[in-house]
Amino acid sequence: MINKESPHKITVHDVAKKAGVSTATVSRVINNSDTVNNDLRIRVQTAINELGYRPNRAAYHLRSGKVKRVGVLFADIRNPFFTSVLAGIENYLHQADYALILGNSDENQKIERMQLQAFLDEGVAGIILSSVVNSSEQYQQVIEAGIPILAIDRVPDNLKVDSISINNIKAAKEATEHLINLGHKDIGFIGGPERISTAKLRKLGYLEALEKIPNSKPTIELGDFAQAGGYQATINLLSAHKDISALLVANNLMTLGALEAIHEKKILIPDQIALVGFDDMPWATSLQPPLTVVSQPTYDMGKIAARLLLDRIHNPDSPIQQVTLETHLVVRESCGGLNRDPFQ
Amino acid sequence: MINKESPHKITVHDVAKKAGVSTATVSRVINNSDTVNNDLRIRVQTAINELGYRPNRAAYHLRSGKVKRVGVLFADIRNPFFTSVLAGIENYLHQADYALILGNSDENQKIERMQLQAFLDEGVAGIILSSVVNSSEQYQQVIEAGIPILAIDRVPDNLKVDSISINNIKAAKEATEHLINLGHKDIGFIGGPERISTAKLRKLGYLEALEKIPNSKPTIELGDFAQAGGYQATINLLSAHKDISALLVANNLMTLGALEAIHEKKILIPDQIALVGFDDMPWATSLQPPLTVVSQPTYDMGKIAARLLLDRIHNPDSPIQQVTLETHLVVRESCGGLNRDPFQ
DNA sequence: AAAAAAGAAGTAATCGTTTACACTGACTTG
DNA sequence: CAAGTCAGTGTAAACGATTACTTCTTTTTT
Known part of the structure; x- marks a missing residue:
């Protein structure tokens, strides 16, 4: 006993x-x-x-007012992109002896607000947030409470907070240019909801690249950043535009949906269609052919995010930082590439 | 201002x-x-x-001794299996107004111990744990502190705590039997490290199924439950055993590695090799051909885990529960199946 | 109708820390 | 050498809640 x-x-x-x-x-x-x-x-x-x-940390917290705890609120923790970022955050916070409180807003504005409230109740020193909505009102309460927010990946444009994100325009532009250089003229784009900043910017990058080829007509279909949405958008796009020879998909889950659609329609990669996805996920190399992707430094993004937030916590009055990381295109075989003439 | x-x-x-x-x-x-x-x-x-x-929760906690906070410690938060479980846990805890503190032990015993200590310091009402190690000493301190542990997925066999897991033996056995029924005689198995209970049990299930076919010789290669390990194990296995016509891989990341190896060796699925993986991950349907898998109810597993733990917290003296969930085989096209005679 | 019990609200101690303030002795300084 | 610093320590009051105890009122019991 x-x-x-x-x-x-x-x-x-x-x-x-x-x-x-x-x-x-x-x-x-x-x-x-x-x-x-x-x-x-x-x-x-x-x-x-x-x-x-x-x-006893509760007593410490109560008396000193200090907390070693931060909240992380993601729009979709099942998306492997966020998972990888989360791993980076966890790693850094753990080493700094901070606890990580996790929340999932599920792309839902109401849940997001409740989760933020829960963070405030629980008492966090700061919040890392991939916001669901582009409005700053959503975050007013947190800001008034004096809790610093760090926006990650998605950056509400009228919110004055530290942020870390990738150069989305450039990333999409480079991917599109890669396809253009391979000789493609009819390039389709599967994008995400406009309310999400990354989705908006990636579309912009695609359009910018396209401007360089004469008589180009953008072919865009928007999904919901989830697999089923990617599938449906791709089906729609391919059905309406038979002449498409290349496709850029703006996030990793939608890429999986696009693959389903392409296989279902018995279209061959890369011979009949070239494919570029976003995010270098573990499965990218396991596909046949392996997938060419825009690789984001997800893990490092998480680590840097955590570091920036702790900096801010320890130094509330330092100037706001907006960090932008570069992506790079990982060329594999889903665009053919090697058997086309890039200078034609 | x-x-x-x-x-x-x-x-x-x-x-x-x-x-x-x-x-x-x-x-x-x-x-x-x-x-x-x-x-x-x-x-x-x-x-x-x-x-x-x-x-103020800190004051509440200090005075009343009660906490609405649980720790979740996973061996690898980047593994999408855990991610999905995590989403289920998060969902349940949030609805119950509990905060979720996340830790990642990275399959490292030392880190695991530090994380547990951090949970104790932070003050959690209970811990959900996918343990790294099969020894109960690792958890003595937590148990002595009176903090309930719920073992998820991996269950240390000499630890008397509530647990939730799948019927690993049966799952692997059914998958193997599926291959046997399709006429395969030389079935390879890519397993995981023996220290992990799920790995051990899945191997057992594979062996049990194999006993039913006369003169069967098990062909086993063990990996590390990670993608690179799965790749190497598969290369080894396929190189040493040219007669293998089917392969069962014991977790999702190793399945990705196996796919790389199979593609590299230019072996065709399902014509030259039939493949069954573990976990029904989003990418399973996006492969060509779509992958036949042992599907685990990951999200529900997470929800049930959270529920069991909260039950235990509110009722410390109720009898220990060991919940086992059933898996089911999702037959797609990676074993051919339809064009083979199951009764040959 | 007096005594006992129950019900409702207030007073103040308490949880385990940090920290403002007071104190001591030693060391500078003019 | 008196007075002013200063470094090092202790005392006790916070922090913001809960809750054991007390007090007062009302109801029940005999």
Whole structure:
């Protein structure tokens, strides 16, 4: 039988008594604030070790007002893009001895607001957010509470907060140019909802690239950034535009949907259609042919996001930072490439 | 300029003053413990609403000893299997007004221990854990602290805690039998590390199924449950055993590695090799041919896990539960199937 | 109708820390 | 050498909730 009596939680008083000092001194040793005589410091430290004392964070939080805890709120935690970012965030926060509170807004504005409220209740030092909506009102309450927000991936354009994102326009533009250089003239684009900044910008990049070829007519179908939406958008696009010879898909889940559609229509990659996806996901190399993709530095993005947020927490008045990371095109075999003449 | 003066945090005292009652009464209304006169209750409620009062959780936690917070510690949060489970957990916890603290042990025993310690420091009401190691000592400290653990997916066999997992033996057995029924005699198996209970059990299921065919010789290669490991194991297996006509891969990331290997060796699916994977991941339907898989109810597994843990938290002395969920085989086209005679 | 029990609300102690303030003795300084 | 600093420590008051106890009122019981 396990003894259910709790073995008396060890508090700062126990440590103080054992070391023969006051609780104030113990606290000073722990937080190494002020200076404390070296002998005492050692006595306190050994007392802490011998007792296996661990400070109560709730009391610390209550008294000092400080928290070592940040909230991470994503629009879709099942999207492997966010998962990878999340892994980066987790890694950095853990090393900094911060706890990570996770929330999922499921692309739903109402849930997002509730989750933010929950973060405030729980008491977080800051929030990493991939926002669902482009309006700044949604975040007013958090900002008034003085909790810093770091916008990741999706950046509401009228919100003055730190942010980290990729150069979406350039990324889509480069991918499109790659297809143009391979000789494609009829390039389709499967985009996402306009309310999401990344979706809007990627479409812009596609359009910019297309402007360079004369008489080009953009062929765009918008999905919902999910697999089923990608499938449907691709079916629509391919049915309405038989002359399409290349396709750029603006996120990874929709790319999976596009693949389903392409296979269903028995169109061959890359011979009958060239395909470029977004995000270098684990499965990209397992496809036949392997997929050419716009690779985003997802893991690093997470690490940097966490670092930026902690910087902001420790330094609330420093100037706002908007970090943009570069993507790079990973050329595999889904565009053929090697057997076409790039200079034609 | 935003007024940086914090607008005086509203406490239970403010509410009490506004409603003309004592703080005790306010507390009673909030926690609707004891009975309180209906007039007062209403007065307090309206005061709360008008002031926009939200209780301070740190103070609540400190005084009452209760927490609405659970820790989730996974071995690999980048594995989409866990991601999906995580989404289920998140959904349930959020609805129950619990916060989710996330940790990633990265298949590393030392990190796992540190993360558990961090959970204890942070103060969680319970922990959902996919353990890295099969030894119960790793978890002694948590158990002694009286924090309930719920083992998910991987269940250390000498640890007496609630658990939820799938019937791994049966799952692998059914998948193998499917291949046998299709006429395959030389079926390879790509497994995972023996220290992981799921890996061990799936191998067992494979072996059990194989016993039914006379003169069968198991062909097994073990990987690390990651993509690169799956690739290498498959290369090894296919190189050493040219007669293999079917392959069962014991987890989703290794399946991606296996696909790379198979494509690299220019072996055709399903004509030259039949393939069955574990976990019905989004990309399974996007492959050509679509992949036959053992489908695990990942999302529900997460929801049930969260429910079981909260049950345990609210009812510490109820008997331990070991829940096993059934999988089902999703037959697609990666085993051919339709053009082979199952009765040959 | 007096005594006992129950019900409703308030008072103040408490949870485990940090920290403002007070105190001590030693060291500078003019 | 008196007075002013200063570094090092202790005392006790916070932080914002819950809750054991007390107090007062009302109801029940005999």
